[in-house]
Amino acid sequence: MTMRTIEAADKERYVLIHQALDERAAEYGERIALIDESGPVTYSELVSTADSYAAALAWAGVGPGSLVPVRIARSARMVTVLLAVLKTGAAYCPIDATWPDERVRELLRLSRAELFVTDTPLAAAPCWTPPAVPTPGSPAVPADLGPDAPACVFFTSGGTGAPKGVVTPHRAVLRLFDSGPLAAFGPGRVLPQLAPVGWDACGLELWGMLSRGGTVVLPDEDHLLPDTLRDLVERHGVNTLVLVASVVNLLVRLDPDCLRGVDLMFIGGERLSPEPVRALLLAHPDTTVVNCYGPMESFAFATMHPIRPEDCDLPHGVPIGRPVPGTEIHLVDGELCVAGTGLAHGYLRDPDRTAEVFVTVDVEGVPTRVYRTGDRAERDAQGVLHLLGRADRQVRVRGYRVELDEVESHAARRVGMRDCVAVALAGRSGAYERLALAFTGDADPDRVRAELRERLPGHLVPDVVRRLDELPRNANGEVDHRAVTELLHVPAPGKGLPMIAYTETIEAVDTTAAGATAPPAPAAKAVANGRAGRTGGAGRTADTAPVEAADPIVRDYLTLVDDSMVAVLPHALHIAVELGVADVMDFSAAQPVAKTAELIDADPDSLGRLLAALATAGFFAGDAAGGFRLTPLGARLRRDDPHSLSASLVNTESQLAWLRATDTFRTGTASFNGGAGNGGADGFFGVKNTRRGENLAFLRRMRERTGRLYRQAAEAVDWSDSRVILDIGGADGFLLGEILRVAPHADGVLFDRPSVIDEVNLRGGVPGCRAVPGDFFVSVPVGADTHLLCSVLHDWTDVQAVRILRSSRRALAPGGRLLVIEMLVPEDGGRHVSHWSDLGMMVLTGGRERDRAGFARILEAAGFGMHGVLTIPESPFSVIEAR
Numbered sequence: 001m002t003m004r005t006i007e008a009a010d011k012e013r014y015v016l017i018h019q020a021l022d023e024r025a026a027e028y029g030e031r032i033a034l035i036d037e038s039g040p041v042t043y044s045e046l047v048s049t050a051d052s053y054a055a056a057l058a059w060a061g062v063g064p065g066s067l068v069p070v071r072i073a074r075s076a077r078m079v080t081v082l083l084a085v086l087k088t089g090a091a092y093c094p095i096d097a098t099w100p101d102e103r104v105r106e107l108l109r110l111s112r113a114e115l116f117v118t119d120t121p122l123a124a125a126p127c128w129t130p131p132a133v134p135t136p137g138s139p140a141v142p143a144d145l146g147p148d149a150p151a152c153v154f155f156t157s158g159g160t161g162a163p164k165g166v167v168t169p170h171r172a173v174l175r176l177f178d179s180g181p182l183a184a185f186g187p188g189r190v191l192p193q194l195a196p197v198g199w200d201a202c203g204l205e206l207w208g209m210l211s212r213g214g215t216v217v218l219p220d221e222d223h224l225l226p227d228t229l230r231d232l233v234e235r236h237g238v239n240t241l242v243l244v245a246s247v248v249n250l251l252v253r254l255d256p257d258c259l260r261g262v263d264l265m266f267i268g269g270e271r272l273s274p275e276p277v278r279a280l281l282l283a284h285p286d287t288t289v290v291n292c293y294g295p296m297e298s299f300a301f302a303t304m305h306p307i308r309p310e311d312c313d314l315p316h317g318v319p320i321g322r323p324v325p326g327t328e329i330h331l332v333d334g335e336l337c338v339a340g341t342g343l344a345h346g347y348l349r350d351p352d353r354t355a356e357v358f359v360t361v362d363v364e365g366v367p368t369r370v371y372r373t374g375d376r377a378e379r380d381a382q383g384v385l386h387l388l389g390r391a392d393r394q395v396r397v398r399g400y401r402v403e404l405d406e407v408e409s410h411a412a413r414r415v416g417m418r419d420c421v422a423v424a425l426a427g428r429s430g431a432y433e434r435l436a437l438a439f440t441g442d443a444d445p446d447r448v449r450a451e452l453r454e455r456l457p458g459h460l461v462p463d464v465v466r467r468l469d470e471l472p473r474n475a476n477g478e479v480d481h482r483a484v485t486e487l488l489h490v491p492a493p494g495k496g497l498p499m500i501a502y503t504e505t506i507e508a509v510d511t512t513a514a515g516a517t518a519p520p521a522p523a524a525k526a527v528a529n530g531r532a533g534r535t536g537g538a539g540r541t542a543d544t545a546p547v548e549a550a551d552p553i554v555r556d557y558l559t560l561v562d563d564s565m566v567a568v569l570p571h572a573l574h575i576a577v578e579l580g581v582a583d584v585m586d587f588s589a590a591q592p593v594a595k596t597a598e599l600i601d602a603d604p605d606s607l608g609r610l611l612a613a614l615a616t617a618g619f620f621a622g623d624a625a626g627g628f629r630l631t632p633l634g635a636r637l638r639r640d641d642p643h644s645l646s647a648s649l650v651n652t653e654s655q656l657a658w659l660r661a662t663d664t665f666r667t668g669t670a671s672f673n674g675g676a677g678n679g680g681a682d683g684f685f686g687v688k689n690t691r692r693g694e695n696l697a698f699l700r701r702m703r704e705r706t707g708r709l710y711r712q713a714a715e716a717v718d719w720s721d722s723r724v725i726l727d728i729g730g731a732d733g734f735l736l737g738e739i740l741r742v743a744p745h746a747d748g749v750l751f752d753r754p755s756v757i758d759e760v761n762l763r764g765g766v767p768g769c770r771a772v773p774g775d776f777f778v779s780v781p782v783g784a785d786t787h788l789l790c791s792v793l794h795d796w797t798d799v800q801a802v803r804i805l806r807s808s809r810r811a812l813a814p815g816g817r818l819l820v821i822e823m824l825v826p827e828d829g830g831r832h833v834s835h836w837s838d839l840g841m842m843v844l845t846g847g848r849e850r851d852r853a854g855f856a857r858i859l860e861a862a863g864f865g866m867h868g869v870l871t872i873p874e875s876p877f878s879v880i881e882a883r
């Protein structure tokens with residue numbers, strides 16, 4: 001069958017997206033169409049709610065020819081609203097909830113929308129918020145539309161500074177699913193909707209699955225991490241994924257096994273790196289993995305290629321394959337041009353730009369409308385297409401399409417900006433990972449970045465902004481982009497000099513200096529002072545100077561960076577605990593490595609090297625015959641050791657949170673949300689209420705922490721006046737047990753989340769204690785004269801901490817006291833371990849460590865006064881007494 005006959009067949013079968021959904025609802029009424037945090041939605045429910053919303057929208061004047069911007073967080077409601085818009089005959093324009101208001105206003109202006117559908121209204125436009133419980137309305141009057149009618153407008157980065165709206169008709173969307181790999185979508189297929197809503201890929205996920213009877217899961221988090229994926233597979237039977245390459249790379253690197261259960265994967269959005277793909281195919285040989293290529297201007301994908309392992313060795317990387325249904329690819333002077341039913345009408349209200357890239361070319365004597373992608377490609381003897389590179393300055397950075405010109409044109413409008421140039425910086429895989437801006441003039445780099453953040457979506461905001469004396473130019477006086485790229489190519493955080501700030505000023509640029517031979521320079525001093533990257537001084541660039549740090553740990557880290565002991569040690573210890581090495585060794589005699597390897601089922605050579613490395617850090621001791629024995633330090637890797645660190649060393653929760661923690665520092669919100677519900681401490685503990693394994697692992701970590709850091713508090717405090725001690729958020733009762741040992745006259749009450757108290761009761765409770773479940777945001781048990789809050793307040797923001805303290809205040813017996821055990825951040829700005837814990841809290845739970853004044857403030861807000869502070873011996877912790 002030729003492309004054109006497929007096209008004809010498509011037209012007959014489906015004309016409009018919402019018609020296809022109506023048909024599915026008639027066919028599969030009670031099947032699950034959507035699943036979000038509030039539960040499943042059947043096809044009948046989806047269509048009937050959409051009908052009722054459509055009636056309301058039609059009443060508000062929405063109909064054929066209207067364009068309706070929609071900003072609703074990812075949820076079943078969002079999908080229902082999009083469907084409702086289509087049912088009125090209008091087109092929708094998806095707006096990402098994370099875009100800044102200024103960008104949204106610009107899009108509202110561009111779309112000339114009469115109604116903005118959103119649950120977060122903006123003053124700029126008349127808004128309609130869909131009711132949570134829709135009023136049953138008569139089904140919307142079917143609009144008389146043909147397949148060319150616009151269905152959606154996707155806004156994308158535009159070269160001159162203004163975004164471009166790609167007007168996409170119904171036919172473009174529905175062409176994809178009747179044959180080829182996407183025809184697998186349908187009953188039995190379960191797909192999580194993960195693409196940002198502003199992308200055409202989101203339309204593909206939704207309308208592909210729903211027009212064919214499959215199920216779409218709407219997770220309320222944007223990032224797919226291994227545990228999230230496992231959870232989606234376990235809870236909802238997810239078996240199909242549409243992902244951008246960078247997410248695939250991350251999953252494969254972190255935990256390839258997490259893809260178990262997924263048997264169909266579409267990877268698109270950016271160039272594939274062969275190595276992760278090879279690893280993926282090796283780990284999951286039975287999964288169909290499809291490389292997908294295509295510009296938004298020909299909806300979602302234009303070509304596809306089911307990947308075979310040998311594709312990873314081809315000189316131009318994994319091929320992009322053959323055209324998808326209803327699509328033709330023509331190579332015009334080496335440039336890849338797309339034709340067919342997928343083509344957009346063009347750019348919204350922009351005939352000039354439309355005419356530039358949607359052109360008519362002669363294909364074997366037939367005038368054919370094509371979209372010029374600007375990509376160079378070639379076709380091999382089998383007709384398979386291979387991508388060669390970009391012909392212009394449009395790049396994909398972390399999967400987002402970025403017109404470098406657009407970034408420059410916004411940057412050029414900043415005050416004090418002379419010349420500027422934006423470049424994309426490649427990461428290790430060769431794919432672009434960061435956006436950088438170099439400029440000349442008086443503008444302040446920090447300010448430039450801040451201003452761009454206010455105006456542009458996150459993916460268009462440069463990660464690195466640098467001021468230069470002059471932009472490097474070639475012999476013709478043109479800006480030399482390559483030289484700029486080299487100049488800005490500071491190592492990514494965590495991979496190179498870790499303390500170079502993202503925005504910096506370089507007064508004198510010495511591009512020839514080779515870092516390895518340069519003498520210590522001002523930048524080095526700045527690092528030692530903890531103020532690297534703001535040198536502002538003359539001399540070498542911060543990234544070419546060697547760094548001398550005062551602290552031996554920092555020096556060690558900077559010596560080898562990736563492979564230094566400081567960087568590798570946590571991983572080596574993690575693996576030693578997971579393998580259980582220390583559990584099968586003892587102090588008395590060295591054990592041959594082969595024997596240890598056999599006992600724990602490890603590879604002897606790898607294990608020998610692990611033990612040798614950990615022996616240099618004192619965890620094991622080697623003998624002349626090549627055997628190893630355990631040292632007292634190594635004993636702490638054993639699970640049964642009273643001072644065990646094993647649970648803390650395998651804390652993947654924290655490791656995963658840190659992997660994406662840059663967002664925390666940009667947005668101020670914790671990066672952990674455990675794959676369920678809110679981020680922050682609510683999400684952190686919420687997940688543990690539903691996943692017993694994580695709850696138990698957390699409780700073990702808490703026990704280790706208390707034992708290690710502040711069990712001495714039991715002996716340091718005078719309990720003689722305490723009759724009833726209530727430990728609020730007391731976890732498994734370890735500390736309370738220690739306290740009751742030294743204060744046997746007192747009664748103990750342990751209070752924590754119900755899932756924690758269940759565990760405590762399963763183990764027979766804590767001797768001498770009553771265990772009470774509850775929520776400290778609501779109330780805590782009354783009747784105690786002494787309340788404890790140990791390492792609880794630092795999990796929470798000030799506002800939340802005050803609410804917890806108020807619960808304590810209300811319940812505390814008259815004349816009673818509250819003891820808060822926490823680290824105190826020194827007020828003189830000096831070194832203290834609490835600064836690190838503060839970052840940990842920020843990333844993991846959204847909480848914080850506090851100084852004395854910070855505690856005084858929240859205590860006072862809850863009606864307490866601060867009565868005294870006691871430092872716990874041999875511990876960075878203090879006891880704050882409040883009454």
Ligand SMILES: C[S@@+](CC[C@H](N)C(=O)[O-])C[C@H]1O[C@@H](n2cnc3c(N)ncnc32)[C@H](O)[C@@H]1O
Pocket residue numbers: 685702703705706728729730731732735751752753756774775776777789790791792795
């Ligand atoms: C960081 S742990 C500290 C545990 C213990 N106090 C210690 O020092 O080892 C915080 C404790 O607060 C509990 N928690 C979190 N949210 C809670 C809530 N809403 N109500 C009651 N307890 C809660 C957790 O279950 C956890 O045991």
